[in-house]
Amino acid sequence: MAGRLKPLLAFFLILFAAPCLSEASEKDTYVKYVIDGDTIAIPGGDTVRYLGIDTPERGEPFYREAKYRNRSFVKGKKVTLVFCDKERLDKYGRLLAWVYADGVFVNEALLKEGLARKLLIPPCGTMFADEFKAAEDSARAEGLGIWGGKTGPAVR
DSSP, X not given: OHHHHHHHHHHHHHHHHGGGGGGEEEEEEEOOEEEEXXXXXXXXXXXXXXXXXXXXXXXXXXXXXHHHHHHHHHTTSEEEEEEETTSOBOTTSOEEEEEEETTEEHHHXXXXXXXXXXXXXXXXGGTXXXXXXXXXXXXXXXXXXXXXXXXXXXXX
């Protein structure tokens, strides 16, 4: 699967992120542990915050579901992190990235399942605005997760 992921990822970036393509880079790595629904730790001591989404914080409804679903996507797996080099770190020093695992665009998948809200902060956080809006709108319409309480089979 990993051999097919890179060409697909390159196509996806060319198609949707062409303006920033020359300023994007990627890194294949493993996930040491999942911090929450939109943050992971990787070898070397770095943490990675997912670009374009925001999941519930500790104590908020669906925090655990978002964290565990994120864990099911990435924990212990090889992932591809795609960075927008215009904005590589957030104000807390975390790497900002779009995350791909086993052919799944994890940022978007969490939105589709109602476990995240879109968080479209320029410059890089807006690059998938249309896709993320569509994913969030779909989850809202279905009343999934934070948009109504229904959970999908992978979240229960």
